[in-house]
Amino acid sequence: MSGDTDRRLLLLDEADNVLVAIARIRAGETIRVEGVAVTMPADLPLGHKLARRAIAAGDRIVKYGAPIGSATAAIAAGAHVHVHNVKSDYTPTYHLEDVRAEYGSGT
Amino acid sequence: MMRGYLRADGRKGIRNTVVVGYLVECAHHVAREIAIPFREHDVHVIGFPGCYPNSYAETMMQRLCTHPNVGAVLLVSLGCESFNKYKLAQIVRDSGRAVETIVIQATGGTRKSIAEGRAFITAQRALLDAMETVPMAASELVIGTVCGGSDGTSGITGNPAAGRAFDMLVEAGAACIFEETGELIGCEQIMADRAITPDLGRELEASVAKAARYYATLGYGSFAAGNAEGGLTTIEEKSMGAYAKSGAAPISGLIKPGDIPPRGGLYLLDVVPDGEVRFGFPNINDNAEIAELIACGSHAVLFVTGRGSVVGSAISPVIKICANPETYRRMADDMDVDAGRIMEGEASLDEVGREIRDVVLGLGEGRRTKSEELGHQEFILTYKSFEPIGPACLPAA
Numbered sequence: 381m382s383g384d385t386d387r388r389l390l391l392l393d394e395a396d397n398v399l400v401a402i403a404r405i406r407a408g409e410t411i412r413v414e415g416v417a418v419t420m421p422a423d424l425p426l427g428h429k430l431a432r433r434a435i436a437a438g439d440r441i442v443k444y445g446a447p448i449g450s451a452t453a454a455i456a457a458g459a460h461v462h463v464h465n466v467k468s469d470y471t472p473t474y475h476l477e478d479v480r481a482e483y484g485s486g487t
Numbered sequence: 488m489m490r491g492y493l494r495a496d497g498r499k500g501i502r503n504t505v506v507v508g509y510l511v512e513c514a515h516h517v518a519r520e521i522a523i524p525f526r527e528h529d530v531h532v533i534g535f536p537g538c539y540p541n542s543y544a545e546t547m548m549q550r551l552c553t554h555p556n557v558g559a560v561l562l563v564s565l566g567c568e569s570f571n572k573y574k575l576a577q578i579v580r581d582s583g584r585a586v587e588t589i590v591i592q593a594t595g596g597t598r599k600s601i602a603e604g605r606a607f608i609t610a611q612r613a614l615l616d617a618m619e620t621v622p623m624a625a626s627e628l629v630i631g632t633v634c635g636g637s638d639g640t641s642g643i644t645g646n647p648a649a650g651r652a653f654d655m656l657v658e659a660g661a662a663c664i665f666e667e668t669g670e671l672i673g674c675e676q677i678m679a680d681r682a683i684t685p686d687l688g689r690e691l692e693a694s695v696a697k698a699a700r701y702y703a704t705l706g707y708g709s710f711a712a713g714n715a716e717g718g719l720t721t722i723e724e725k726s727m728g729a730y731a732k733s734g735a736a737p738i739s740g741l742i743k744p745g746d747i748p749p750r751g752g753l754y755l756l757d758v759v760p761d762g763e764v765r766f767g768f769p770n771i772n773d774n775a776e777i778a779e780l781i782a783c784g785s786h787a788v789l790f791v792t793g794r795g796s797v798v799g800s801a802i803s804p805v806i807k808i809c810a811n812p813e814t815y816r817r818m819a820d821d822m823d824v825d826a827g828r829i830m831e832g833e834a835s836l837d838e839v840g841r842e843i844r845d846v847v848l849g850l851g852e853g854r855r856t857k858s859e860e861l862g863h864q865e866f867i868l869t870y871k872s873f874e875p876i877g878p879a880c881l882p883a884a
């Protein structure tokens with residue numbers, strides 16, 4: 381039920397198990413995700429995804445009603461869904477998320 | 488009402504640019520120096536850096552030098568490179584355009600070549616500036632679309648809004664081209680279902696399967712680190728967002744770089760090389776894709792960005808559609824359309840789609856894009872290899 385979900389989270393398709401942030405949600409905020417209270421451990425930037433419900437390791441991630449990859453770990457309802465817990469079913473994702481933590485942001 | 492420059496082949500251009508084309512990197516500096524005094528006067532530098540022959544690059548240069556937005560061509564050769572400059576000059580001459588080839592080794596070096604090149608351009612610019620325009624209809628347009636610097640907003644606002652604009656332009660009879668089969672991975676089945684014939688549907692699916700194999704060999708998808716920073720997690724997710732640029736029209740054909748759509752409708756441009764993996768990544772950056780869309784005749788290119796690209800292109804205007812409202816506020820000077828309003832509930836997809844369509848038509852009424860105003864004329868062309876398209880790729884309408 382989207383009525384029980386923070387209105388900064390967009391459900392693109394009924395079949396989806398992720399929601400998309402249409403505005404930044406700040407660390408420390410407690411928000412509702414399908415009726416569940418979730419306290420944000422970190423900022424969720426605009427355009428990022430969080431789990432609409434609990435997702436088991438190996439489950440398909442569904443967005444726009446289509447599979448966009450598989451969970452590499454169990455994901456709790458309301459948790460950030462991204463490169464740390466999802467992999468492509470086609471080609472691996474190249475990103476700098478790990479090295480940024482190692483070297484600093486560069487700014 | 489749009490007006491265009493009528494060319495001998497019947498196509499019309501919305502710009503009247505002089506192209507300076509270098510035929511090997513060794514001639515690039517001379518080409519750039521020739522063009523510098525004319526940087527505010529529609530003189531654009533394009534070229535191919537390689538010294539070895541490549542039929543893809545020669546086709547690309549032929550199509551670009553005879554593009555409807557181009558009025559005259561100056562070729563700059565060092566003299567010893569393998570590029571078939573004789574054939575290129577002949578094709579440009581046969582298209583009814585003025586062409587001159589400067590061979591630096593024969594002319595006597597850098598200074599003399601620059602002087603000779605500038606004299607040619609001064610003369611051509613005067614002729615082109617006096618050229619009459621003729622009325623031009625939306626049905627005579629070819630429009631491409633690309634996305635770059637995508638993020639989690641691109642597939643929700645900018646790309647579907649560009650898709651609405653494509654639907655309106657196709658409805659008006661224009662030819663619209665979407666591309667990057669490497670960014671359609673995961674969408675092959677739903678895309679194939681939109682083909683006007685089952686055989687074309689199979690060709691569309693095969694082109695995406697080829698892209699998936701090609702990128703798998705390279706070890707990376709068509710995916711940059713900034714895509715992940717912007718919330719995109721996998722190539723499939725990026726693909727679903729990118730696919731929205733194609734709108735909802737039936738797909739009339741599959742073309743390859745340099746193929747010009749035979750009539751109005753929606754076309755997929757297959758940008759991934761055929762055969763074994765040979766020359767590296769299919770598109771080393773966004774401008775490689777933009778150059779290919781222009782080589783297919785695109786008068787203008789819709790460029791949807793979330794992270795915030797600033798690029799334009801030589802030859803055809805690039806319309807920048809910003810999907811992300813935070814990026815728009817930071818980089819408004821570079822953006823033609825603010826599609827982030829959709830995310831903030833201030834505009835609908837249809838409203839932004841109409842706005843994009845109107846910006847396209849405005850280019851034929853004397854208006855210019857932000858990237859043109861800022862002097863962006865990026866261009867890149869590298870090695871690739873393609874087989875010609877098969878008979879199922881362009882079914883008769």
